[in-house]
Amino acid sequence: MPTHSESDAAIAEILSAHAHLEGPLLPMLHALQEAFGFVPAEAHEPLCKAVKITRAELKGVLSFYHDFRDHPAGKHVLKICRAEACQSVGGTAFAEDLLAKLGLEWHGTSPDGKLTVEPVYCLGMCACAPAVMLDEKLIGRADTARVEKAIAKVSA
Amino acid sequence: MKDFIIPWENGTGIQDETDRGTPAKSGKPVTLTIDGMEITVPAGTSVMRAASELGIQVPKLCATDSLEAFGSCRLCAVEIEGRRGTPASCTTPVHAGMKVHTQTDKLRKLRKGVMELYISDHPLDCLTCSANGDCELQDMAGAVGLRGVRYEAPKAGGLANHFEARNTSGEVNPEWLPKDDSNPYFTYDASKCIVCNRCVRACEEVQGTFALTIEGRGFDSRVAVGAENFLASDCVSCGACVQACPTATLQEKSVIEMGTPDRSVVTTCAYCGVGCSFKAEMQGDQLVRMVPYKNGKANRGHSCVKGRFAYGYATHQDRILNPMIRDTVDQPWREVSWEEALSFAAKKLVGLQQKYGQKSIGVITSSRCTNEETYLVQKLTRAVFGNNNTDTCARVCHSPTGYGLGQTFGTSAGTQDFDSVEHSDVVMVIGANPTDGHPVFASRLRKRLREGAKLIVVDPRRIDLLETPHMGEAHHLALKPGTNVAVVSAIGHVIVTEGLFDQTFIAERCDLDAWEDFKAFISDPRHAPEETEALTGVPAQTLREAARAFANGGNGAIYYGLGVTEHSQGSTTVMGIANLAMMTGNIGRTGVGVNPLRGQNNVQGSCDMGSFPHELPGYRHVKMPEVRKIFEDTWGVEIDPEPGLRIPNMLDAAVDGTFKGLYCQGEDILQSDPDTKHVAAGLAAMECVIVHDLFLNETANYAHVFLPGSSFLEKEGTFTNAERRINRVRKVMAPKNGYEDWEVTQLLANAVLKETGGKAWTYTHPAEIMAEIAATTPSFAGVDYAVLEEKGSVQWPCNEAHPDGTPLMHVDGFVRGKGRFIVTEYIATAEKSGPRFPLLLTTGRILSQYNVGAQTRRTENSVWHDQDVLEIHPHDAENRGLRDGDWVRLASRSGETSLRAKITDRVSPGVVYTTFHHPDTQANVITTDYSDWATNCPEYKVTAVQVSPSNGPSDWQERYNAQAEQSRRIEAAE
Secondary structure, three states, X not given: OOOHHHHHHHHHHHHHHHOOOOOOHHHXXXXXXXXXXXXXXXXXXXXXXXXXXXHHXXXXXXXXXXXXXXXXXXXXXXXXXXXXXHHHOOHHHHHHHHHHHHOOXXXXXXXXXXXXXXXXXXXXXXXXXXXXXXXXXXXXXXXXXXXXXXXXXXXX | OOOOXXXXXXXXXXXOOOOOOOOOOOOOEEEEEEOOEEEEEEOOXXXXXXXXXXXXXXXXXXXXXXXXXXXXXOOOEOEEOOOOOOOEOOOOEOOOOOEEEOOOHHHHHHHHHHHHXXXXXXXXXXXXXXXXXXXXXXXXXXXXXXXXXXXOOOOOOOOOOOOOOEOOOOOEOOOOOOOEOOOOXXXXXXXXXXXXXXXXXXXXXXXXXXXXXXXXXXXHOEEEEOOOOOOOOOOOOOOHHHHHOOOOOEEEHHHHHHOOOOEEEXXXXXXXXXXXXXXXEEEOOEEEEEEEOOOOOOOOOOOOHHHHHOOHHHHOOOOOOOOEEOOOOOOOEEEXXXXXXXXXXXXXXXXXXXXXXXXXXXXXXXXXXXXXXXXXXXXXXXXXXXXXXXXXXXXXXXXXXXXXXXXXXOOOOOOOOHHHHHHOOEEEEEOOOHHHHOHHHHHHHHHHXXXXXXXXXXXXXXXXXXXXXXXXXXXXXXXXXXXXXHHHHHHHHHHHHOOOOOXXXXXXXXXXXXXXXXXXXXXXXXXXXXXXXXXXXXXHHHHXXXXXXXXXXXXXXXXXXXXXXXXXXXXXXXXXXXXXXXXXXXXXXXXXXXXXXXXXOOHHHHHHOOOOOOEEOOOEEXXXXXXXHHHHHHHOOOOOOOOOOOHHHHHHHHHHOOOOEEEEEOOOHHHHOOOHHHHHHHHHHOOEEEEEEOOOOOHHHHOOEEEEOOOHHHOOEEEEOOOOEEEEEOOOXXXXXXXXXXXXXHHHHHHHHHHHOOOOOOXXXXXXHHHHHHHHOHHHOOOOHHHHHHHOEEEOOOOOOOOOOOOOOOOOOEOOEOEOOOOOOOOOOOXXXXXXXXXXXXXXXXXXXXXXXXXXXXXXXXXXXXXXXXXXXXXXXXXXXXXXXXXXXXXXXXXXXXXXXXEOOOEOOOEEEEEXXXXXXXXXXXXXXXXXXXXXXXXXXXXXXEEEEOOOOOHHHHHHHHHHHHHOOEOOOO
């Protein structure tokens, strides 16, 4: 874990790197999440100052986008699509089966901290439903075995 | 609930305040047809508002005319011929020839469906709901004819809602939130919320604090603050959200407790100089709530925590309701009848004059009382005591404004109305903290800053205005206390030497000789920001940029406060400010001007009414025989042509033994005036001090007669705000002490006249006093109560030339003819920091407390500020080994006190800051008796001090508190 002053410096650096943008709030939040794996609470105050918004406004934005986390996720993140097209080809049963195999609930993280599972609403892969995304990698026509294999591969 | 309109009648001052759904616009006229009727409205007006002008109220929930249209509730849908669908009438602007239908079968069905969905997630507890009878959701359910809800929750649970704490099996509903009642004045009950966003928008658009948001999305959406509850959040408790809420979600605690009011009277807030109009909403003679009055021209329907909620002092148990007397101040008070108290006082006063001379007694008028009351108090000294020993608390705040603006422009008042700020492009705020001191004006200013106006702040402290959310360009000139003149001159130097001045304006409107002299003076390189930087602490580049921004920025307006006036060179800075406005041509039209932010509700009025020892009402010198004659003829007495004593002179004379008696109305000089020890010595040396107040204030510790006062809710009269606006104060309950304050002054005058054999005063209503003011004072000639009833308010001058009053001053020419530039040489104050006192103390106010705190300390406002603290920079704190919250000893050449430290970089190194709201701190023990060279306005804003660790209150504080306690004893009734 970085120390307080290290993370403060990292936050300051991220904020100043995006300060020139028009509407810099979302790019800053993405960059923070990229760097820390979540949006750390220590970033809230400097963030509000940097873009001249209040903590209430920041709360509104952070809570609107479910993708922004307030705590670290597992090392790898599996997003399982729960939108209509995936549901129409048995996505619900697939997801339940997969969660049971992984021993996790929605938004859960494995005890070894390696994997977090999150729902997502459409990955734009409707033609190859059901779809999942493991970290940045999309997997179409997913089934439990393929996904488990992919997880094993990245966790190795 | 805020559509609640009680039918109005004559005498309550209420004019039409229908909610038209969206704000008024000012485009070219457009004609359209709504439900077969033709109407012409300005372009940009919404269909909803146009319909409302015709008397057709389109059902609505998320719209209210204090906020821009939002278009979320879908209830206000209409049909427009030639257009598909059912557009929202709030977000649809009018077009020429448009044919609108607000009621069709399709719309009825649609609205009923929308309403049914709303009600499916709302408790049906109308009868026991605090908004019962005052709820727009309830009204709309009625208006659309909702007769049932098909989406009933299954008995076994399962259908999610936000309003049931538990389902039928007793399990906790995770969507339900408990009430947030952390704010002392209102509650947030999420279970009643329809997420219309009105509160969030009010916080943003009207108040400008952005403390509220919508958390989550979809079904999870709910109103939230940025912290764990309202009290811990950025909320400043202005009440705008409560006002905007259509349901019981945000509700005044007083309404929850008492129920809905049954009558409503328009009156004027008695706190700061903004002079907000309020509706006092009543049940019988009980005040249920104060609601900002939409047609109030100073506040335009907005309010702050003080005016909206902090009225509890008026009925506080500390209020003294019976007159009291005592022979010496070490005796306990004795409650007596009015007759006895008045005759006791009158005999003493007359006796003092016989023994020590006519000029041995005097009065202090109050900026908290009405114009009529103030007029009577100065009349008392001039017509009954026969001297000019009258002064007022403006002495200690804005007397330099009177002098400085009088010398340069020719009149002692702000040049604009508050609406003007909506047209400013660059706003310079000098020595004022509007978000705390003048919050409603600050909200209007912040709105303009969000629209892109530039801000320049000249202040030693980083005030909240500099942290305005969504603001554009801002310059902070963080000067060292006491160097205002040097900074203002340096700004002038940049404007003149860089050729940024307005030659045309100067040539047409100003005295050219004076300009040439001034130009030569200010161009001297010693005024260059590079030269003054070392002195003022303002980096030259920052100052140059600010000066250019002001001169080149379009409409430039200057607003200033006591950070300008309360200095040894207060008057000089005021003149420097006037110079800046003249040289840039920023006078005489909307959006510009020079505006003192007046501290108290009626400080403008008390000055207008002749409270100063050298001026009769209307700022006319007492030396002028033609002016004296007007009053001599009216009053039937001879007026002393010699100016009387100012407050500091009265105290000096008292210590010298020549000033012996004082009638002090509604002012606490012991706490508010500088150098407390000297004030105490002066008061102690007097033989008859008459205090006329709501409470046994600090001054009353040295009083011999206490006359109980009446609150602003208990009297008729007028207040004049910072924009010269004369607003009516209306009586909503009988005076708890038995008399309105003007009656008490009249009783005292008549008691004295009985002793001296003079003719008694016979006023029966303040309207008669106003008639006398109008008859004697040209700038008030057109003011009478009938005019105020009709127009709501007028801005003086109001006379034959300006029958509707004067929103803007100096439009075609300055009052004095040509504007006069005055040379402003910087002379450092004698109060200097040095080895023993290395820090500079400056003082100010905070939002929740008001001045000496006699009122606000007796309300729930103290949850935000229960003690004065000393702000100190981390660097200075570290040098002294201080931690946040430590007790510190604050010492100056005058005295010392103790309070807790707050470590913050809001203040610069070398500067410390505190407030003066609490008598147990007595910040004015520290301040010195240095004062403005022209007007004696004390130098509160600069005191050299030392700060050191301490264990608790100082010996002086303990002695003082013991004396105060001793002196407040009231003898038990027999």
